[in-house]
Amino acid sequence: MRSVWEDSNRLLLSALTLLLTLGLCVIILAPLVQILAQSFFDAAHRFVFLDNFIDYLTHEKSLRLIRNSLFVALTSTLIVVPTAFGFAYALMRSRMPFKPFFRYISFLPLLAPSLLPAISFVYLFGHQGFFKPWMGGGTIYGAWGIVLGECFYVFPHIVMIFLSALSLSDARLYEAAQSMGASSLKKFFTITLPALKYALVSATLVSFTLVVTDFGVPKVIGGDFSVLATEIYKHVIGQQNFALGATVGILLLVPSVVTFLIDSLVQRKQKAVLGSKFVLYVPKKAPIFDTVMFIFALWVALFFLIVLGVAFFASFVKFWPYDLSLVLKHYDFSSMDGGGWDSYLNSLTLAFWSALLGTIAVFTTAYVVERGKVFPPLRAFLKLLALLPMAVPGLVLGLGYIFFFNHPHNPLNALYQTMGILVVCTVAHFFTASFITATTTIKQIDDEFEDVAESMGVACYETFFKVIVPIATPSILHIARYFFVNAMTTVSAVVFLYAPSTTLASVAVLNMDDAGDISSAAAMASLIVATSLGITLLFDALSHFALKQSQQWRKTR
Amino acid sequence: MSDTTALAIYNVSKRFEAFHALEAIHLEIKKGELVCFLGPSGCGKTTLLRIIAGLESCDEGEIVQYGKTVTHLPPSKRDYGIVFQSYALFPNLTVAKNIGYGLREKGMEKKETKKRVKELLALVGLSGSEEKYPSELSGGQQQRVAFARAIATKPSLLLLDEPLSALDARVREHLRQEIRELQKTLGITTIMVTHDQEEALSIADKIVVMNHGVIEQIGTPLEIYRHPKTLFVADFIGKINLLNALYRGENLFSVGKLSLVVHLDETSLPAEDQAAKLLIRPEDIKLYDAEAENIIEGIVLKMTFLGSFCRLFVSINGLLESVLLLDLPHKVLLRDAIREQSPIKLAIAPKDICYFLEPTYA
Numbered sequence: 001m002r003s004v005w006e007d008s009n010r011l012l013l014s015a016l017t018l019l020l021t022l023g024l025c026v027i028i029l030a031p032l033v034q035i036l037a038q039s040f041f042d043a044a045h046r047f048v049f050l051d052n053f054i055d056y057l058t059h060e061k062s063l064r065l066i067r068n069s070l071f072v073a074l075t076s077t078l079i080v081v082p083t084a085f086g087f088a089y090a091l092m093r094s095r096m097p098f099k100p101f102f103r104y105i106s107f108l109p110l111l112a113p114s115l116l117p118a119i120s121f122v123y124l125f126g127h128q129g130f131f132k133p134w135m136g137g138g139t140i141y142g143a144w145g146i147v148l149g150e151c152f153y154v155f156p157h158i159v160m161i162f163l164s165a166l167s168l169s170d171a172r173l174y175e176a177a178q179s180m181g182a183s184s185l186k187k188f189f190t191i192t193l194p195a196l197k198y199a200l201v202s203a204t205l206v207s208f209t210l211v212v213t214d215f216g217v218p219k220v221i222g223g224d225f226s227v228l229a230t231e232i233y234k235h236v237i238g239q240q241n242f243a244l245g246a247t248v249g250i251l252l253l254v255p256s257v258v259t260f261l262i263d264s265l266v267q268r269k270q271k272a273v274l275g276s277k278f279v280l281y282v283p284k285k286a287p288i289f290d291t292v293m294f295i296f297a298l299w300v301a302l303f304f305l306i307v308l309g310v311a312f313f314a315s316f317v318k319f320w321p322y323d324l325s326l327v328l329k330h331y332d333f334s335s336m337d338g339g340g341w342d343s344y345l346n347s348l349t350l351a352f353w354s355a356l357l358g359t360i361a362v363f364t365t366a367y368v369v370e371r372g373k374v375f376p377p378l379r380a381f382l383k384l385l386a387l388l389p390m391a392v393p394g395l396v397l398g399l400g401y402i403f404f405f406n407h408p409h410n411p412l413n414a415l416y417q418t419m420g421i422l423v424v425c426t427v428a429h430f431f432t433a434s435f436i437t438a439t440t441t442i443k444q445i446d447d448e449f450e451d452v453a454e455s456m457g458v459a460c461y462e463t464f465f466k467v468i469v470p471i472a473t474p475s476i477l478h479i480a481r482y483f484f485v486n487a488m489t490t491v492s493a494v495v496f497l498y499a500p501s502t503t504l505a506s507v508a509v510l511n512m513d514d515a516g517d518i519s520s521a522a523a524m525a526s527l528i529v530a531t532s533l534g535i536t537l538l539f540d541a542l543s544h545f546a547l548k549q550s551q552q553w554r555k556t557r
Numbered sequence: 558m559s560d561t562t563a564l565a566i567y568n569v570s571k572r573f574e575a576f577h578a579l580e581a582i583h584l585e586i587k588k589g590e591l592v593c594f595l596g597p598s599g600c601g602k603t604t605l606l607r608i609i610a611g612l613e614s615c616d617e618g619e620i621v622q623y624g625k626t627v628t629h630l631p632p633s634k635r636d637y638g639i640v641f642q643s644y645a646l647f648p649n650l651t652v653a654k655n656i657g658y659g660l661r662e663k664g665m666e667k668k669e670t671k672k673r674v675k676e677l678l679a680l681v682g683l684s685g686s687e688e689k690y691p692s693e694l695s696g697g698q699q700q701r702v703a704f705a706r707a708i709a710t711k712p713s714l715l716l717l718d719e720p721l722s723a724l725d726a727r728v729r730e731h732l733r734q735e736i737r738e739l740q741k742t743l744g745i746t747t748i749m750v751t752h753d754q755e756e757a758l759s760i761a762d763k764i765v766v767m768n769h770g771v772i773e774q775i776g777t778p779l780e781i782y783r784h785p786k787t788l789f790v791a792d793f794i795g796k797i798n799l800l801n802a803l804y805r806g807e808n809l810f811s812v813g814k815l816s817l818v819v820h821l822d823e824t825s826l827p828a829e830d831q832a833a834k835l836l837i838r839p840e841d842i843k844l845y846d847a848e849a850e851n852i853i854e855g856i857v858l859k860m861t862f863l864g865s866f867c868r869l870f871v872s873i874n875g876l877l878e879s880v881l882l883l884d885l886p887h888k889v890l891l892r893d894a895i896r897e898q899s900p901i902k903l904a905i906a907p908k909d910i911c912y913f914l915e916p917t918y919a
Contacts, residue, residue, distance in 0.1 A: 007631035007633070007634075008633075009631065009633070010631065446643050446645050448641040448642075448643055448645035449645050449647060451610070451612050451632070451639070451641070451645070452639060452641065452645045452706075453658070454611075454612070454631070454632040454633055455610060455611075455612075455632045455633075455635075455637060455638065455639045455659075456633075456638075456658055456659025456662060456706075456710065457632075457633035457634075457659060457662050457663065458633075458658060458659060458662045462662075466647075466650070467647045467649060467650070470649040471648065471649055550649065552690055552692075552693075553648050553649050553650075553690035553691070553692055554648070554692070
């Protein structure tokens with residue numbers, strides 16, 4: 001066998017692989033192991049194995065919580081999946097006008113914390129809601145409010161799944177069906193739907209999990225209707241009962257892990273469906289169908305714009321809904337709970353560092369996993385570590401961070417209650433999606449580049465910076481933007497980890513709403529959306545610029 | 558090994574888990590030779606090339622380049638240039654930067670690098686393309702740039718991994734002659750991996766035919782074509798008729814109800830009644846004329862037009878199961894008014910029949 005020491009490239013790659021594996025173990029695996037271990041001990045630190053779960057699950061109250069969680073998750077999924085499918089179908093298969101506009105609108109919820117739709121619905125239908133007088137005896141606080149809010153929050157994730165699945169269908173299948181005289185309906189049921197079955201499974205699971213693990217919406221609009229996710233928050237923040245928090249956290253982990261496993265199985269099958277080259281499907285003009293789809297998409301878009309717009313508008317209104325004159329006083333956060341403008345600056349700091357360090361960590365990990373050439377088993381393990389965060393709800397990760405980093409014997413204890421731990425946690429939380437983006441990009445780059453460079457005696461890092469990074473620039477920018485926006489909007493993991501000096505804007509929204517100051521909460525949420533939107537536009541411009549710069553060599557013959 | 562040996566491979570083996578990619582490969586390549594590794598996909602030819610390049614490690618064996626053992630050296634410490642099937646030109650770097658990529662690494666001055674790049678571009682007929690990007694070049698031009706890049710550092714060995722297979726037929730034919738001429742001019746020892754037998758036959762000094770991880774035969778193109786050592790080589794290189802036969806003594810083989818006279822090979826004399834396979838190239842079957850031996854008759858079943866000649870599928874009287882392939886020029890077919898269903902009378906010279914003996918279990 002060749003000695004690693006003789007070969008500086010291999011030496012460097014080996015060191016990097018080891019370093020990254022160790023790093024991901026600390027920021028992902030260790031906190032999870034810690035929370036898992038914690039759930040086997042009682043409040044007096046005695047090992048009780050599954051007793052915590054058995055105790056918990058035999059309580060009438062817990063069963064009600066589980067029922068509640070299941071109810072909102074199933075209902076939201078039943079609404080969101082068909083709607084998102086219709087919307088994606090309209091975008092991909094009709095020739096309705098203003099498609100780019102609709103596409104942008106459907107992604108808007110990604111720019112807002114999940115608290116925002118709940119705030120909007122409170123403004124519309126709450127105690128002082130605009131439509132309150134028309135609601136009879138009904139109330140928005142509770143299950144239906146949560147369902148509405150979750151639909152808004154989950155929608156873009158599901159649309160993306162359907163968009164990518166629909167973009168993969170082969171036009172030749174439709175042409176073949178047409179040549180045999182199949183009707184549109186028959187084509188839909190024999191070609192379109194079967195090709196989408198994996199996407200449907202994925203969409204359903206993802207939607208279900210996102211709703212079960214989200215706590216922003218139920219926190220704001222749930223009223224007395226408690227769900228599992230809000231319960232963890234109450235146990236940990238309200239009662240400082242970490243053991244119980246861990247137990248509920250593990251329960252939340254179950255649907256996520258199941259989703260993750262089924263999804264990765266499904267992804268593998270989906271790959272087998274593809275393989276050969278296919279011809280892109282281009283929809284034909286169909287005036288009636290196009291009009292119907294346009295009207296449908298318009299309603300969906302209107303819903304999104306209203307929900308976003310209400311929070312935004314209300315943040316400038318003097319006293320909703322009685323005095324609609326416009327003022328800026330809600331943006332003066334100085335007298336508010338939650339840290340005021342400082343928390344906004346903290347969020348920017350967090351987003352900046354997460355984007356910077358997260359992008360570097362993700363891209364290097366993806367590169368080492370794909371092209372590392374050393375220690376195949378260790379690289380497979382590294383890949384597993386990188387995919388793991390997808391299966392872990394933010395609340396569970398955050399709780400794990402408390403257990404792991406706050407442990408008195410942990411040398412990393414010093415990180416606790418600093419901006420550092422927030423950055424690390426955010427990077428870990430959003431690792432997987434970016435990792436998949438980076439991996440896909442790297443896979444598309446000819447793997448003979450490294451071989452050629454090596455044969456010429458060029459160091460691997462030189463090829464990495466001179467060739468791989470320039471080719472992958474658009475994807476790297478995409479990853480950085482993803483980290484930035486998510487760091488701005490996330491609440492779930494960081495809510496357990498911030499300190500008085502590191503309050504965050506998204507958490508401030510939560511706390512202001514908690515303190516009853518919904519106008520300021522709306523103002524801060526609007527500020528987050530505006531920032532995310534600004535950053536997205538900035539990165540789009542950067543991406544456009546980068547592509548333009550490299551136009552000469554990127555153009556394909 | 559002698560002074561003229563550029564590369565020697567001793568007993569090299571490679572396994573991928575249970576799969577034997579290469580088994581006990583022995584091979585010597587002389588200075589200035591162009592050697593083709595030829596074989597079907599999965600035969601191990603690319604793996605062998607990658608082991609020579611140091612991009613893959615071997616489980617056993619030794620590789621010696623100009624007297625120096627390189628078996629466990631990383632690619633950067635070996636002396637060779639390589640061209641891949643995809644060319645692997647860095648898309649974001651200009652032609653000049655691609656070609657100069659390894660030169661600066663070797664400590665060459667900027668000015669000198671520029672001069673060398675210019676020289677190389679002139680050599681491959683692409684003068685003035687320095688500032689172009691790979692995507693602005695045609696497939697054939699990209700291939701030339703990859704070639705220039707591979708020889709930029711004046712390596713003593715050039716490795717070509719199916720360098721022409723991504724090109725269309727006409728460009729391919731032209732470029733392979735060009736590669737051959739450049740290789741001769743530079744006198745650089747070259748190994749080319751290919752699955753295209755025509756390519757190997759037309760430019761190689763020596764062909765290494767591989768199958769299932771072992772070398773089936775090493776020889777000049779003519780040796781490989783005229784005197785295949787194994788059934789695999791005979792069948793893989795060119796078209797061939799295979800007939801089951803029994804030796805009847807006196808240089809006679811019986812095939813069905815026919816008997817054919819064959820020139821015996823001193824190194825493999827058949828025993829009486831030993832089973833054998835007879836091999837006859839389609840172009841070796843002639844139309845009957847007065848002085849011929851081995852005269853056979855049959856009926857033309859089908860004719861396929863193949864440009865300069867026509868391939869005939871002939872069912873032979875007295876031969877039930879097999880159909881003979883033969884190639885005839887159009888003029889002859891027109892002259893003798895041969896068409897489908899015509900009766901036809903053929904002859905095969907004894908020296909044109911090869912045979913492989915089936916092992917006897919006595």
